[in-house]
Amino acid sequence: DEDNKQSSTSSALSFNAVLDPSNPLGFLESAFNFVSENSDMFNTDSVEKKISSLVKNIKERTMKEEAAKKEHEMKEKEEIKEKTKPKLNPNKDNGLDMENHSWGQNLQEVTVTVPVPLGTKSRDVVCDVKKDYLKVGLKGQTPIVDGQLFETVKPNDSYWSLEDQKVISLLMTKCDKTSWWKSLLKGGPEIDTQKAEPEKSKLSDLDMETRSTVEKMMFDQRQKKLGLPTSQEIENQNMLKQFMAQNPNFDITNAKMF
Numbered sequence: 002d003e004d005n006k007q008s009s010t011s012s013a014l015s016f017n018a019v020l021d022p023s024n025p026l027g028f029l030e031s032a033f034n035f036v037s038e039n040s041d042m043f044n045t046d047s048v049e050k051k052i053s054s055l056v057k058n059i060k061e062r063t064m065k066e067e068a069a070k071k072e073h074e075m076k077e078k079e080e081i082k083e084k085t086k087p088k089l090n091p092n093k094d095n096g097l098d099m100e101n102h103s104w105g106q107n108l109q110e111v112t113v114t115v116p117v118p119l120g121t122k123s124r125d126v127v128c129d130v131k132k133d134y135l136k137v138g139l140k141g142q143t144p145i146v147d148g149q150l151f152e153t154v155k156p157n158d159s160y161w162s163l164e165d166q167k168v169i170s171l172l173m174t175k176c177d178k179t180s181w182w183k184s185l186l187k188g189g190p191e192i193d194t195q196k197a198e199p200e201k202s203k204l205s206d207l208d209m210e211t212r213s214t215v216e217k218m219m220f221d222q223r224q225k226k227l228g229l230p231t232s233q234e235i236e237n238q239n240m241l242k243q244f245m246a247q248n249p250n251f252d253i254t255n256a257k258m259f
Contacts, residue, residue, distance in 0.1 A: 148186035
């Protein structure tokens, strides 16, 4: 009898129940009743603590999953919003002319021009340039430009001047000298960077690495406009041709891509 009892106790038992979403506690009650009838779990002093810990862990996991789900949904919405956001044609300086200021850029620098009342003195100007933040205006007044920069700049290599006592002119040096800014400030109106044009006369002034990157960008832009393959796509095609030439018996139709 003792052997039969031990065998019965150690063998796995199946539990059949149907979960009614409107009454989940009923399902748990059935599960607990089943456990109490087939084990001594509820005879121990620590059972409440163990169940409470189990509930806490499940609750924490559920909250994390919900938070991750919401974060993913928000990210998807932001990506859709970004993709559908209208892109504006850049001005002649590869930037935008705004209501109370204008900005332009080349691959190395960003310029900002802010008209102010005639007779303005340098001591009246507020120009605060940080790595990722810009504020421009006049003392005692609401800033004309104020917000987080679209990309980072080098504050120590950025300068401003007051021209003819009526225009604040600011030059900021980009940290990344290989890409176009879509906007001066994050959240601001964006330009179509595909239509931005490097100053050809200044390409010769760039170092070899930057110049190579710029020329590649210009080539890829032209190719995209013509519906032709980019430099990377051409390189991939050449690599595939070279591989096939070296492996003529290789059947690419059954190849698995990783």
